[in-house]
Amino acid sequence: xxxxxxxxxxxxxxxxxxxxxxxLAVSDGEFVVFVGPSGCxxxxxxxxxxxxxxxxxxxxxxxxxxxxxxxxxxxGIAMVFQTYALYPHLTVRNxxxxxxxQAGTPAAEIEKRIAAASTMLSLExxxxxxxxxxxxxxRQRVAIGRAVVREPKLFLFDEPLSNLDAAxxxxxxLEIAQLHRRLKATMVYVTHDQVEAMTLADKxxxxxxxxIEQVGAPMELYNSPANVFVAGFIGSPKxxxxxxxxxxxxxxxxxxxxxxxxxxxxKGAWKGTVIHAEHLGADTNIYLDCEKAGxxxxxxxxxxxxxxxxxxxxxxxxxxxxxxxxDGRAVK
Amino acid sequence: xxxxxxxxxxxxxxxxxxxxxxxxxxxxxxxxVINSFKARNAIFNAPMTPPTAETFDLVxxxxxxxxxxxxxxxxxxxxxxxxxxFFVLLFGAMAAFALSEYRFRGNKLMGLYLALGIMxxxxxxxxxxxxxxVASGLVNTLTALVLVYTAQGLPLAIFILAxxxxxxxxxxxxxxxxxxxxxYTIFFRLVLPLVRPAMATVAVFTMIPIWNDxxxxxxxxxxxxxxxxxxxxxxxxxxxxxNWNAVLAALSLAILPVLVLYLIFSRQLIRGITSGxxx
Numbered sequence: 001x002x003x004x005x006x007x008x009x010x011x012x013x014x015x016x017x018x019x020x021x022x023x024l025a026v027s028d029g030e031f032v033v034f035v036g037p038s039g040c041x042x043x044x045x046x047x048x049x050x051x052x053x054x055x056x057x058x059x060x061x062x063x064x065x066x067x068x069x070x071x072x073x074x075x076g077i078a079m080v081f082q083t084y085a086l087y088p089h090l091t092v093r094n095x096x097x098x099x100x101x102q103a104g105t106p107a108a109e110i111e112k113r114i115a116a117a118s119t120m121l122s123l124e125x126x127x128x129x130x131x132x133x134x135x136x137x138x139r140q141r142v143a144i145g146r147a148v149v150r151e152p153k154l155f156l157f158d159e160p161l162s163n164l165d166a167a168x169x170x171x172x173x174l175e176i177a178q179l180h181r182r183l184k185a186t187m188v189y190v191t192h193d194q195v196e197a198m199t200l201a202d203k204x205x206x207x208x209x210x211x212i213e214q215v216g217a218p219m220e221l222y223n224s225p226a227n228v229f230v231a232g233f234i235g236s237p238k239x240x241x242x243x244x245x246x247x248x249x250x251x252x253x254x255x256x257x258x259x260x261x262x263x264x265x266x267k268g269a270w271k272g273t274v275i276h277a278e279h280l281g282a283d284t285n286i287y288l289d290c291e292k293a294g295x296x297x298x299x300x301x302x303x304x305x306x307x308x309x310x311x312x313x314x315x316x317x318x319x320x321x322x323x324x325x326x327d328g329r330a331v332k
Numbered sequence: 333x334x335x336x337x338x339x340x341x342x343x344x345x346x347x348x349x350x351x352x353x354x355x356x357x358x359x360x361x362x363x364x365v366i367n368s369f370k371a372r373n374a375i376f377n378a379p380m381t382p383p384t385a386e387t388f389d390l391v392x393x394x395x396x397x398x399x400x401x402x403x404x405x406x407x408x409x410x411x412x413x414x415x416x417x418f419f420v421l422l423f424g425a426m427a428a429f430a431l432s433e434y435r436f437r438g439n440k441l442m443g444l445y446l447a448l449g450i451m452x453x454x455x456x457x458x459x460x461x462x463x464x465x466v467a468s469g470l471v472n473t474l475t476a477l478v479l480v481y482t483a484q485g486l487p488l489a490i491f492i493l494a495x496x497x498x499x500x501x502x503x504x505x506x507x508x509x510x511x512x513x514x515x516y517t518i519f520f521r522l523v524l525p526l527v528r529p530a531m532a533t534v535a536v537f538t539m540i541p542i543w544n545d546x547x548x549x550x551x552x553x554x555x556x557x558x559x560x561x562x563x564x565x566x567x568x569x570x571x572x573x574x575n576w577n578a579v580l581a582a583l584s585l586a587i588l589p590v591l592v593l594y595l596i597f598s599r600q601l602i603r604g605i606t607s608g609x610x611x
Contacts, residue, residue, distance in 0.1 A: 052506050073512030085503035089525055099511035146507075158503075 002063040002076065002153025002186045003028045004049065009058035011044055018044045020210040022058070026188065026203070031180050033189045035197040035233070036207035042190045043158060045207070049188060050156050051075050063153045073102070078147035079156040082163055084139040086131040086146075092118075093127040096146045110149075117148040120182070121175070137168045144179065157189040161196060173199060194234055198222075206230050228328040231255050237285055239322070242293045251331050255322035258285065258299035261314050263306075268313025272296065277306045288314055361587065368392050368580035375576055392581030395568075401556070402582070405564035410589055412474055412560060413542045416481035420538050421531055423482070424489030425497075429519050431490070432497040433505070443494065449487030454480070455547060465552055472555040480548050485538040492537075496530035497523060532600040539597075543590045561586045 004026040011019040018041045026032050034042040047053040049060055051072035060068050067075045078099075086095050093114060100110045118124050121141045131139055140160060147155055157176070161169045177200055180187055191197055197204050198218045206213040206221065206229070214226040218234075225231035231239050237258045244251040262268070263286065272290030284304045288296045298314055306312060323331045366382045367375045374387035383389075396402055431443050454461075461480060462471075470476040500523050508518040524531070549563040565582035568575040 047506075050506075050510065052509060072506075072510045077510065079507070079510050081503035081507060083501050083503045085501060085507040087504070087507075087522065089521075098513075102512035146511075 004063075004154055004186060004188065005059075005061040006045075006049070007059040007061070009045070009048055009055045009060065011041075011048060011053065012056045018210055019048070019055075022210075022212060024205060024212065024215070026186060029184045029186055031187045031189065031200055031202045032205060033191060033197040033201035033203070034205050034207055035191055035194060036213075037233070038192060040207040041210040042192075042207045046156055046158055046188065046190045049154070050077055050079050073099075076153040077156055078150045078152035078154075079158065080140070080143045080147050080160045082159040084131070084136075084143045084163070086139055086142055088131055091128050091130055092123060092134070092142050092145075095131070095142055096149045099146065099150050113149040113151070114145075117145045120148065120179070121145050136164055137172060140164060140172060141175070144176070148179070148183070153186065155185055155187040157187065159191055160189075161191070161193070176200065194236065198234070204234075206233060208233075224330070225322065226330055228253060228255070228324050231322055231324070231330075237297045237299060240293075240296045242296075244323075246292060246294070249323070251323045252326050253324040253328075255324060256316045257320065258297040259301075260317040260320040261296065261298045262317070263288075263298050263300060263304070263312045263314050265310075265312060268315040270296070270314045272312055272314060274306045274308050274310045274312055276308060277304075279303065286312070288312055290314060364580050365584050365587075368577070368584040370577075372577055375580075389577070392575075392577030392579075393585075395575060395578040396581045396585065399567075399578070402561075402564060402585070404557070405559050405561045406585075406589065408474060408558055409543060409560040409562070409586075412477045412481065413539055413590075413593070415474075415478045416485060416542050417535055417539055419478065419482040420485035420489050421535060424486050424534065425493050425524060425527070425531065426519070427486070427490045428493035428497050429523060432494045443490075446487055446490045449483075450491060454484045458547070458551060462551055470552075472553050472558050474553065474558055476552045477548055477558075477560075480552065481542045481545075485542070489534045489538060492534050493527060493530055496527045500526050528600055532597040535597045536594060539593055540590065543586075 004024075006022055006024040009019055009022045010017070022045060024032075034045060036042045044053060048055045049062075051060075051067065051070060055068060058068075059066060062075055062077070087098065090098065096114050096117065097110050100113070114127075118127060121144060123138070123141055123145055126134060126138060126142070131142065134142065140163075143160070160176070161172055164172060173196060176189075180200075189196075189200060201218055203215060204218055204221055205215050208229050213233075214221060214230045221230055221234045225234060228241065232241070232255075235257055239255045239257050240261070242254045242256070244254055247254060270288075270290040270293045272288035272293070275287040275289050275295075277287070278285040281303070283302065284300045284306070286298045286300060286304065286306050288298055290296055293314070296314055325331045363379065367379060369383040369390065369392075370387045371389035371391065374381075374383070374389075378387075381387075427446065431439060431446075465471050465476045470479070504522055504526075505518050508522050513521070544562060545560075546562045546566070549558075549560040550566075553559070554563065561582070565579055565586065568578040568582065
């Protein structure tokens with residue numbers, strides 16, 4: 001279907017540099033997720049790929065064709081928006097058909113594709129309804145259907161699950177994953193939710209302040225983060241960072257994930273006081289104020305009784321402790 | 333729990349205030365309409381009483397329809413109002429779309445320049461406008477009036493519509509661009525239907541001063557063929573004798589078309605609100 005290459009793309013709005021030189025290669029059939037905090041430029045990058053914003057410099061290449069100055073409709077892409085962006089005055093069927101009609105697709109072909117897409121997304125009962133008569137989840141399925149019927153080389157998703165409630169979000173996430181498996185299409189997905197990123201992606205691109213921090217498979221990012229930012233961004237609850245100097249280490253920062261700490265009431269590496277405990281059933285998050293290491297989050301699997309004020313000892317797993325140098329990069 | 337919203341006394345008080353306001357607002361109109369059906373003596377002897385079997389007289393309407401070419405005046409007013417309204421809404425919406433949608437150098441300055449028109453009354457430029465119309469040979473044409481009224485209506489229309497256009501979802505416009513719609517199609521098919529309530533508001537605000545205007549028809553198009561209804565009604569007001577029956581009848585008749593237009597737009601207003609937005 002389609003590969004995507006981005007070469008040194010920069011984008012500035014007046015004096016503000018939003019993208020500071022992005023290079024990225026996405027191969028055919030890959031599911032790539034752009035993830036990062038608000039304002040990191042991930043949506044802008046998606047818009048540049050879509051052609052809704054012009055890059056200030058650099059090249060966008062879709063399926064081997066340079067499309068940097070091609071209008072969005074001619075790039076062979078389809079996009080799903082956060083706010084669904086369905087045409088309010090058209091029925092579900094016409095919402096899906098509009099792009100194809102504009103491209104001059106024969107009516108029989110349009111009919112065929114709509115039938116296939118609506119079966120795939122269980123939209124048949126709603127084809128004659130207008131968007132106002134649909135629920136949020138149904139509207140987002142229509143928006144996905146509108147993208148599917150175009151048979152694009154590249155699917156672009158701009159935070160498609162953000163407006164849905166928690167239960168629906170899980171369902172729709174599953175549908176998108178299935179859709180990718182069935183269509184084997186190249187998909188680029190933007191989100192600020194790292195759970196979506198971890199569950200959907202073949203490849204995650206972590207962006208921060210207009211730059212790519214790290215590109216890799218979800219487990220690669222989790223197991224060997226390239227720097228402090230990625231280490232802190234991937235994983236929930238967040239990785240604990242301790243100043244190296246406090247522990248008598250030579251590196252600037254020591255990082256240890258909450259799930260790689262064990263606690264004991266009697267003995268351990270770091271003595272601390274329980275500040276608060278969150279009981280989630282499957283696991284318990286304990287916030288410990290340690291004399292040596294400062295404030296730590298510890299994730300204990302299963303139920304663990306820890307009263308605020310109690311004394312606990314935390315011990316890190318030495319094999320899974322991360323060390324970061326002065327520049328924030330991981331030190332082996 | 334507060335029962336304020338459905339308490340009887342509160343709702344009665346609210347209705348009393350609204351009814352009182354309605355009476356005050358409609359009273360002058362009511363007086364004009366009842367007196368237009370009365371004989372001349374009755375108008376002066378008992379202006380407040382509705383026409384009775386004795387005082388009922390259609391002389392005003394007969395005079396209006398017999399003297400002068402009132403149908404022609406109506407038609408002129410109608411053509412001028414509807415054409416001006418059409419151009420104000422079309423150009424106003426287009427300019428508002430450009431100002432709210434596209435980033436270009438001088439965007440803010442352009443918006444400010446257009447908004448200046450709201451603050452400076454167009455009548456200050458009457459002499460220049462008259463010279464312009466004389467030079468271009470447009471005196472005593474309806475075109476002159478349509479041009480002036482379009483210019484007069486545009487600033488407010490752009491100001492209000494630009495505000496509404498910026499509330500239309502960017503995603504929707506971008507979805508249209510990805511589906512290959514032209515900027516004109518996006519404007520006419522996606523954006524305009526969503527700002528229809530604002531368009532109706534602008535239409536009402538623009539229409540009424542145009543319909544009621546006496547100044548520009550008097551200066552730019554006073555000829556018999558181009559007289560508007562407001563100007564036409566003036567011929568019954570003399571320096572020494574005023575034919576009140578005819579004046580009142582002409583004014584009563586002049587209310588009707590504008591009322592019809594208003595009803596059309598206010599229906600649009602309601603339909604626009606209830607049509608269901610994006611989210």
